[in-house]
Amino acid sequence: MKTIFNYTSQTFSAFFLIGVLFSCDSETADNPTGSNPGNNVSEVPIPDGGATSPTSYPGMTLVWEDDFEGNSLDAANWSHEIGTGNNGWGNNELQYYRSQNTSVERGHLIITAKKESFQGSEYTSSRIISMNKQQFRYGRVDIRAVNPRGQGLWPALWMLGSNFPEVGWPRCGEIDIMEMVGGQGRENTVHGTVHWDNNGSRAEFGGSYKIPSGTLADKFHVYSIEWTSNNISWFIDDVKYHEIDTTPAELDEFRRNFFFIMNVAVGGNWPGSPDNSTTFPQHMIVDYIRVFQFD
Template identity: 45%
Template sequence: MPHRLFVRQFTRVTLVLVLVSLLAACAGTATVSKITPPPGYRLLWSDEFDGKEIDTQNWTYDLGAGGWGNGEAEYYTGRSENARLENGMLVIEARQEKYEGSYYTSARLKTKGLQNFQYGRIEARLKVPAGKGMWPAFWMLGSTFDGSNWPDCGEIDIMEYIGKEPDLIMGTAHGPGYSGALGISMWNRQTFDIADDFHTYAIEWQEGQIDWYFDGQLYHTVKRADVGDREWVFDQPFFIILNLAVGGQLPGPIGLDVTFPRQYLVDYVRVFEKAQ
């Protein structure tokens, strides 16, 4: 091939690749630019789930079974059957199938080691699955969590939904001396089945205080004074978790009328920081 022709073709290919990259970047920027921060906040990080694959710069997986300390029935996998992107959403799907000794599969995604946050507004728009035994959650653990130091690492449950209570969501803070059933929790009942539609769930978190919101309405506050002489463990970085558990001590047994698969849909997860 003549040298000049090679250069021209190489240049054209390079330009095309650059243009494609710019268009992709602009598309992502356009999506983010449409996000209106709450008053007094600015966007720090988000995943809008608009791509083709789960972003491995944001999310990794917990894998395996064993009940996860709660008597859960599922095996968490990293397969696309259990977690994938569809129609601009993250789909976490619980399936009834025999897999590695378990009879159900699901997924548990986390930002641990990738995206850690301390303070701000942490928000997601979610559609939870109906049915007894379904236990979707949107929550956080202290970034020091190593598998053995809970509850000392701290846990913030932004949203837990249990299918046997279709009108109820919960927000809870767990720490040393106030974990499990002793967690500082608030039950928030509605006049409708929460699984029927999407809703927004958020915390606004600052030094010494956490506020919980459902569809923009404040329903729970925990302050440093509420833990008394116990340790307040929430003034440190935390990571985000999204999971769909099947069965367990809190939601109880899986209903005989529950059909599978069941899907937990995540429209977005956003983190806002206080504007200076």
């Protein structure tokens, strides 16, 4: 997710700590307009069918997965980031991230974006991270998900280097497994991108793929990367559509551990703002995430 972090590692730590405290205390005390405080989304329609992926691959071992069973997010795997970040998480985004916009239902993670006033923002959503809990270097990642739809929606399944608190962005590196930009006929296209530091400047290299029919909000698709010390490849439903050679020395970011982020942004520099055509609430539904590593 083309996220520009302008704060230092010390500032990030403060934001993160404040966010955790805020999510546990004052967040639940403030009732956003039109919402039920502390209640998660219930009975969100989950599409039938769509792509699936295998539970094993030749020459690889499944080392971690989250199937989102039970009725709450697994705290051993995920934490919430709370608030509006710095400058709308670096992208002029419009949402306030809250833990209440995350639910786990019927074996699925559901992140819900709403139009509601809360803490000065006109929209709310959720952003979860596996930082300090689940981090990996190399392997294959499969994430089965359904995207939201509508102008101004910006769902993302992505990764940041685990040294982010120490070195900041983009020196930590960023791997965007899946981004979709809502509205204007863009919901049939998946984007896969990497960002890194190149002599003090942000560098990026991305590719995209347009599915043959329908949109990424109609049914489940599987978003994948295969990541080695030499390259990263991107797939949708096991169709490879993009690759980068990471052997150059300036791409050393991608030979280190990374953690996961899942979020639905509203507005921002890339999608633009919602308009009268955008309906809320909108949901990103994740069936599972699996990490395989090479034997």
